Amino acid sequence: MFRLHELVDRLGGEIAGDGDVAVSRVGTLDKAGEGDLAFLANRKYLSQVGECAASALIVTPDLREALAGRNLILTADPYLYFARVAQLFNPPPAARPGIHALAAVASTLPASVQVGPGASIEEDVVLGEDVVIGPNCHVGRGTRIGRGTRLYANVSIYHDCVIGEDCILHSGVVIGADGFGFAREKSGAWVKIPQTGRVVLGNDVEIGANTTVDRGALDDTVIGDGVKLDNLIQIAHNVRVGEHTIMAGCAGVAGSARIGARCMIGGQAGISGHLSIADDVVVSAWTLVAKSIAKPGVYTGNLPLQTHGDWVKNFSHLRHLDALARRVRQLEQNSDGPDDRSQG
Known part of the structure; x- marks a missing residue:
């Protein structure tokens, strides 16, 4: 178990709210409860914060005012901070010599x-x-x-x-x-x-x-x-x-x-x-x-998923790309000549 100020002393960041709040686990916004520390790394999930029961949140500094009244750790990269906290809460088993x-x-x-x-x-x-x-x-x-x-x-x-x-x-x-x-x-x-x-x-x-x-x-x-x-x-x-x-x-x-x-x-x-x-x-x-x-x-080099029938049809077109390219070049060369319709 760590108090928020102990985490900040170790990992940096800034506290908004009560630095004496104790947390012992990390959790997601929708599952965290009392004693948990959740994080918000993507603003599209901001709407979930209102229902979040976590004791504290890890968020970016620009959310200080929007989340006034909550206990916060403010940091530029909440996901990275979460990873550091998770390591503190879940150290690997000690060697048994x-x-x-x-x-x-x-x-x-x-x-x-x-x-x-x-x-x-x-x-x-x-x-x-x-x-x-x-x-x-x-x-x-x-x-x-x-x-x-x-x-x-x-x-x-x-x-x-x-x-x-x-x-x-x-x-x-x-x-x-x-x-x-x-x-x-x-x-x-x-x-x-x-x-x-x-x-x-x-x-x-x-x-x-x-x-x-x-x-x-x-x-x-x-x-x-x-x-x-x-x-x-x-x-x-x-x-x-x-x-x-x-x-x-x-x-x-x-x-x-x-x-x-x-x-x-x-x-x-x-x-x-x-x-x-x-x-x-x-x-x-x-x-x-x-x-x-x-x-x-x-x-990136891949094709989007499609039905087998569509794939066969499209691949058939791909096999003829060289011939199509030659026809396009011939048409372009012919269009560069004099327009017969303008003569006479």
């Missing part, structure tokens, strides 16, 4: 590390202080994991990978599996190319459930500081993702692509291999990025 009797550990670990049942840690692994290795996780030989990083159940980290500090890897994450590298024989058979690079994750990286990050073929696959990857994402070999980029579920990045810093990649977006995306690019959901993007901005 010790190695479970059913874990298999072949490396010397700090006393502050927690290792759950069924976990396996191979030789030459180096873990920082306060690392948590959840049940049934596997950490391959030679891997380095930084202070405060947490692996939830069933995470697999292959050999020689590097994981930074304060990272979160959710259940089912696989780090360092072989990249998809094969050469083809004349017969059509495939010859595997050994993947000898590593995966290197920076600090404060969060990776969602069942996401995979493949090791590099020769160079490393690198995920920068502060990157956030949603569930069910595929990052292929030799990819580099710049710091503080975020990527939504089911996106896929093909081999050797370079993604800049502070990018936002929408759900089910696909990024082809061996191309570069500049810093501060937004790729909309379902977009296929098939060529490099050199400038910041929002990029």
